[in-house]
Amino acid sequence: AxxxxxxxxxxxxxxxxxxxxxxxxxxxxxxxxxxxxxxxxxxxxxxxxxxxxxxxxxxxxxxxxxxxxxxxxxxxxxxxxxxxxxxxxxxxxxxxxxxxxxxxxxxxxxxxxxxxxxxxxxxxxxxxxxxxxxxxxxxxxxxxxLLDLPMLNQTYEEWSEAMQVLLESSPRHEFAKSFIEKVKQLDPFAPTDENALAELASEYTALLHIFREKLGLSLIQPGRFILPGELENAPILQFVPFINFSDIAFERYQKSNDETMIGMMRARFLEYKERVVKQFYKKHFAHxxxxxxxxxxxxxxxxxxxxxxxxxxxxxxxxxxxxxxxxxxxxxxxxxxxxxxxxxxxxxxxxxxxxxxxxxxxxxxxxxxxxxxxxxxxxxxxxxxxxxxxxTKAGKSSYRGEDISVIQGCKLADNSTITLFPGEVPAELPNENYWQKNHFNFIAFSPxxxxxxxxxxxxxxxxxxxxxxxxxxxx
Ligand code: GDP
The missing domain is CATH 3.40.50.300 (P-loop containing nucleotide triphosphate hydrolases)
Structure with missing residues (x-):
């Protein structure tokens, strides 16, 4: 050729x-x-x-x-x-x-x-x-x-018990008392009342926001409750952990369908795992x-x-x-x-x-x-x-005759310029001693x-x- x-x-x-x-x-x-x-x-x-x-x-x-x-x-x-x-x-x-x-x-x-x-x-x-x-x-x-992942492996009872442990211990307990009381007063086998469920869920969500924003805690479940996206107000986000599993007849619980309060909460919990948590892993995470x-x-x-x-x-x-x-x-x-x-x-x-x-x-x-x-x-x-x-900009500043390392930035709160040494970062997981002696001064800066x-x-x-x-x- x-x-x-x-x-x-x-x-x-x-x-x-x-x-x-x-x-x-x-x-x-x-x-x-x-x-x-x-x-x-x-x-x-x-x-x-x-x-x-x-x-x-x-x-x-x-x-x-x-x-x-x-x-x-x-x-x-x-x-x-x-x-x-x-x-x-x-x-x-x-x-x-x-x-x-x-x-x-x-x-x-x-x-x-x-x-x-x-x-x-x-x-x-x-x-x-x-x-x-x-x-x-x-x-x-x-x-x-991603914090919802463990839920995939849990039954509604197991999840509720895990949440109960969190809610009943410090620092969450102080804020959770009235919510816990309300759930305890709930008759789990009463006919489903959608409004009551919505109200309970909204109270639980408010609690999660307090844990996150006021207490600075990160372990928040279910994750979509505080970041619902397009699921805002959807019934799939209207369930709460049930507090006293040890006090109810387990067989009756197992048999109850979604015409009872507890049956409905369990149904929504299962639906949440299937439609919300699993879907995210399948649709996005997998790729x-x-x-x-x-x-x-x-x-x-x-x-x-x-x-x-x-x-x-x-x-x-x-x-x-x-x-x-x-x-x-x-x-x-x-x-x-x-x-x-x-x-x-x-x-x-x-x-x-x-x-x-x-x-x-x-x-x-x-x-x-x-x-x-x-x-x-x-x-x-x-x-x-x-x-x-x-x-921020990093530099040196003289303090009591010594050169110390500082940062300078514009405070987000009032836009004034501030120069400071914010504190030491521990190189290891901080122990009791650290918390007693140290305080890291975190100030929000403007860009x-x-x-x-x-x-x-x-x-x-x-x-x-x-x-x-x-x-x-x-x-
Ligand atoms: P997101 O919620 O994870 O998307 O967080 P953002 O990216 O909105 O960050 C939250 C806030 O942290 C911002 O509004 C800033 O105040 C602060 N921030 C984020 N990244 C930086 C950074 O690189 N330097 C400083 N100084 N602040 C930052």
Missing amino acids: IINNEHIEQLKSKANKLAKRALDQHINLAVTGLSRSGKTAFITSFVNQLVAESSQSDMSYFKAINHGRFIAAKRVPQKDLHVPRFDYESAMRALSQTPPAWPEPTKGITQLRLSVKFEPDSSILKYATDTATLNIDITDYPGEW FDRQVILADCLTPLNQGVDSFKDLQQTLALISQSFSYGKSNFLSRLFSPKIDKLLFVATKSDHTTPEQHSNLVSLLNQLVQPIRQQVSFENIQIDTLAIASIKA LHSASEVKALPHLRMDQVLEFLIGDKMS
């Missing part, structure tokens, strides 16, 4: 297309954390660091940018059209206004797709193609939803490749021992969703494929720089039991202390003034975040 130039061009173009297909990669990246852990700020910054045209922030750990192989990134229409879009524009608008404001947090699940163009590195394919594309689907969802878990460790250090212990417990609970090798009831739902898990301590610009290594070791300690469980299941785990959007669409947002270690999460797909 005669091979002429035209043929060669055709072959080249075919090779090019094949190579492109091989190089065009895709990642489903999921971001979670409890509400106010910093998800919205994190995703805004993640996107911004990639799409900002004149990157002025430090990207030295992100090889694709540092080696000059990064070409451009842009937002493109997302994959799942029925999932609300992550509103990057509004977030950037809030940060760019005068005075700048923090973006409105999202309350449910949102998505955003980025398309990143880069020059491949060492690969042989480099000679066949100049550019490759990495598509990243970012999904943001409340960490509270994630990489997961970021954000934790604000500093607020609990400020709030005290109960809040901190609760964070510890919550991280362990959240992580159960990733140790599917052990709890194989998840593997029965789907075959998981997460290969990288990143734990992030957010808002580290609230501490002076020399405390950052302590913050990482504290996070490592919190994550240690989880690492042991997860590591042999082929998931690569890393921990980082970051600021998605840095709101700095520099944000505008073209400039990159100031940050701490977002480059390391990018390298861990997407660097390998851009080599």
